[in-house]
Amino acid sequence: MALVRTFTDRNQEDLGPALPLGLRELYDGDLRFRESPAERPFVIANFVSTLDGVVSYEIKGHAGGSTVSDSDTGDGFIMGLLRASADAVIVGSGTVNDASPEALWTPEYTYPDAKLLFREYRVDVLHKPEYPILVVVSGSGRLELERAIFRTPGMRTAVITTSAGRDALVAAGATTLPSVQIHALDAKCGTLAPMAMLRLLYAELGVRRLLHEGGPTLFGQFLGARVVDELFLTLSPQIAGRKGDAIRPGLVQGTEFMPDCAPRFQLLSVKQRAEHLYLRYQRAEATR
Numbered sequence: 406m407a408l409v410r411t412f413t414d415r416n417q418e419d420l421g422p423a424l425p426l427g428l429r430e431l432y433d434g435d436l437r438f439r440e441s442p443a444e445r446p447f448v449i450a451n452f453v454s455t456l457d458g459v460v461s462y463e464i465k466g467h468a469g470g471s472t473v474s475d476s477d478t479g480d481g482f483i484m485g486l487l488r489a490s491a492d493a494v495i496v497g498s499g500t501v502n503d504a505s506p507e508a509l510w511t512p513e514y515t516y517p518d519a520k521l522l523f524r525e526y527r528v529d530v531l532h533k534p535e536y537p538i539l540v541v542v543s544g545s546g547r548l549e550l551e552r553a554i555f556r557t558p559g560m561r562t563a564v565i566t567t568s569a570g571r572d573a574l575v576a577a578g579a580t581t582l583p584s585v586q587i588h589a590l591d592a593k594c595g596t597l598a599p600m601a602m603l604r605l606l607y608a609e610l611g612v613r614r615l616l617h618e619g620g621p622t623l624f625g626q627f628l629g630a631r632v633v634d635e636l637f638l639t640l641s642p643q644i645a646g647r648k649g650d651a652i653r654p655g656l657v658q659g660t661e662f663m664p665d666c667a668p669r670f671q672l673l674s675v676k677q678r679a680e681h682l683y684l685r686y687q688r689a690e691a692t693r
């Protein structure tokens with residue numbers, strides 16, 4: 406039975422493996438992606454936002470996306486489906502630090518009921534390992550190494566950082582953790598270039614399809630570099646509001662665009678479950 410209902414889906418091209426029947430039923434349709442462009446992975450982003458564009462309440466214990474989505478089942482399922490479709494999931498350290506210490510960026514973590522279906526899709530259809538690589542971006546290298554993402558057997562976690570960040574991680578014992586890899590890149594004022602991260606993931610980790618799960622700081626930089634190919638956005642039926650001095654980030658934090666060069670998107674699909682909307686966009690090739 407369908408978990409979400411499809412209003413429109415313009416992504417009907419015959420491009421590569423499609424979902425197994427059980428997932429196609431739950432998603433009320435198929436899910437296909439374009440091949441990666443030359444020398445970098447195809448980048449899909451996934452966020453949930455309030456009606457007024459807030460992605461985090463930034464309140465201790467309620468900063469994550471599940472507060473924004475009201476732990477919506479459809480959002481959890483689509484997040485799991487996108488993770489199942491990707492070679493790797495990338496997140497900034499702010500997103501990791503605000504998540505529960507037990508959090509894992511696996512398909513079944515957000516929708517356990519489809520664990521077997523996700524596995525069948527990844528392993529039998531896409532011929533990928535059971536779990537996507539988790540890629541954590543941190544300039545400082547200040548990460549809590551007790552977290553489950555660094556200590557769960559079968560998980561592979563890659564940290565992309567600066568040389569100073571690598572030194573901090575080595576000093577904290579990260580190299581003794583069997584599933585953790587550290588990759589240092591040249592940085593400008595502690596900031597790594599999105600294209601350098603993408604080239605590294607493509608060439609050294611074989612990533613062809615990358616799921617970007619934020620947060621707003623990291624996402625803004627990828628948008629600014631014009632390397633976000635698709636955006637899956639869940640619109641949650643609540644309004645967070647903002648006071649002048651309160652920081653409740655929108656989709657993008659720390660990057661801004663002028664109207665004539667703001668990234669623009671074309672709507673690919675619209676799905677719905679109860680009061681939630683699930684929107685899928687692809688990057689418009691031409692900007693106004």
Ligand SMILES: NC(=O)c1ccc[n+]([C@@H]2O[C@H](COP(=O)([O-])OP(=O)(O)OC[C@H]3O[C@@H](n4cnc5c(N)ncnc54)[C@H](OP(=O)(O)O)[C@@H]3O)[C@@H](O)[C@H]2O)c1
Pocket residue numbers: 451452453454459460461463468469470473496497498499500501503504542543544545546547595596597598599618619620621622623624626654658
């Ligand atoms: N609603 C949603 O869908 C959604 C999705 C994701 C996140 N969120 C929320 O957003 C909030 C976090 O926002 P955020 O903007 O702080 O998170 P973020 O982008 O995940 O993390 C920012 C941190 O990532 C590192 N970083 C980002 N870009 C970098 C670059 N180019 N080079 C080197 N390091 C880089 C830096 O870490 P260091 O300081 O370690 O150098 C930076 O402080 C959380 O509350 C989270 O729950 C919501």
